[in-house]
Amino acid sequence: MIEFMDLKISFGKKIIVKEMNDQFSENKIIGLVAPNGTGKTTLLRTLAGIKKPADGYVKINGLDFYSEREEYLKQIFFLENSDQLYANLTAQDHFNFTKCAWHSSVDPNAIIRMLKMDSYKNIPIRKLSLGMKQHVLIGMYAISDAPILLLDEPMNGLDPTSLRIVNNLLRSIKENGKTIIFSSHDLTNVHTICDEVLFLHAQKVIIVGNTLDIQQSYDELYLSEDVILP
Numbered sequence: 001m002i003e004f005m006d007l008k009i010s011f012g013k014k015i016i017v018k019e020m021n022d023q024f025s026e027n028k029i030i031g032l033v034a035p036n037g038t039g040k041t042t043l044l045r046t047l048a049g050i051k052k053p054a055d056g057y058v059k060i061n062g063l064d065f066y067s068e069r070e071e072y073l074k075q076i077f078f079l080e081n082s083d084q085l086y087a088n089l090t091a092q093d094h095f096n097f098t099k100c101a102w103h104s105s106v107d108p109n110a111i112i113r114m115l116k117m118d119s120y121k122n123i124p125i126r127k128l129s130l131g132m133k134q135h136v137l138i139g140m141y142a143i144s145d146a147p148i149l150l151l152d153e154p155m156n157g158l159d160p161t162s163l164r165i166v167n168n169l170l171r172s173i174k175e176n177g178k179t180i181i182f183s184s185h186d187l188t189n190v191h192t193i194c195d196e197v198l199f200l201h202a203q204k205v206i207i208v209g210n211t212l213d214i215q216q217s218y219d220e221l222y223l224s225e226d227v228i229l230p
C-alpha cells in the first residue's frame with residue numbers, strides 16, 4: 001500500500017504538487033503521465049525518499065521514510081536512469097549484484113533469457129545502446145523482487161518487440177503481488193498495460209481508471225494549455 005497524506009512537493013516557491021491525498025493498493029500497474037517538466041520524476045524521487053516533501057508525507061506499507069528509513073527503502077526499487085549503471089561492469093554483473101543486495105530468489109539467467117540479452121550480457125555497459133541499457137535497468141527491477149517498483153520512462157528506446165516483452169515481464173511482476181508505477185509519454189502503451197493512470201495537472205494529481213480513453217483524458221487536461229505560436 002502506498003499512501004500520500006497532505007503531500008506537498010516544491011522547489012522553493014515553485015510548487016510541483018500542492019496537496020496529494022491518495023492511496024494505491026498492491027497488485028497494480030500505474031502509469032504516471034504529464035507533459036515535460038510537470039513533475040513526474042520529482043514525484044518518483046519523493047516516493048523514493050530522494051526528494052524531501054515540503055509538507056505531508058508518504059507511507060509505504062505503513063512505513064515512514066524519515067522514522068523507518070531502512071525498512072522503507074527495502075520496499076522500493078528505483079534507479080532513475082541508465083546513467084546510474086556502472087559503465088565498466090556488465091549486465092550480468094549488475095544482475096548478480098542486485099540479486100545479492102536484495103536477497104532475491106529470482107534467477108538472473110531466466111531474466112536474461114526472457115529479455116533476450118544473451119548476446120550482450122557480458123559486454124560493459126559503456127558499449128551498449130540506450131535500448132540495451134534499458135533492458136539492463138528493467139532486468140534489475142525484475143531481479144530485485146522489491147514490492148514496489150518505480151520506473152522513470154522505462155520504455156524509452158525500446159523497439160516494438162522489446163516493448164512487448166517488457167510489458168509481459170511487468171504484467172508477470174504485477175501478478176506476483178507487486179505495485180509498479182512508471183512514468184511515460186507513450187499513451188498507447190500506458191493504455192495497454194496500466195490498471196490506473198495518474199495525471200499530474202495544475203499541481204494536482206488526477207487518478208483515472210484505465211477504462212477511459214487515455215488520449216481523450218490527456219487532450220482534455222493539457223491541450224488547451226498548448227502555447228500558440230505567433
Ligand SMILES: Nc1ncnc2c1ncn2[C@@H]1O[C@H](COP(=O)(O)OP(=O)(O)OP(=O)(O)O)[C@@H](O)[C@H]1O
Binds near residue numbers: 039
Ligand atoms: N533540482 C531542481 N531544482 C529546481 N527545480 C527543479 C529541480 N529538478 C526539477 N526541477 C523543476 O521541477 C519541474 C519538474 O521536473 P521533473 O523532472 O520532475 O519533470 P518531468 O515531468 O519528469 O519532466 P520530463 O517529462 O521532461 O522528464 C521542472 O520545472 C523542473 O525544472
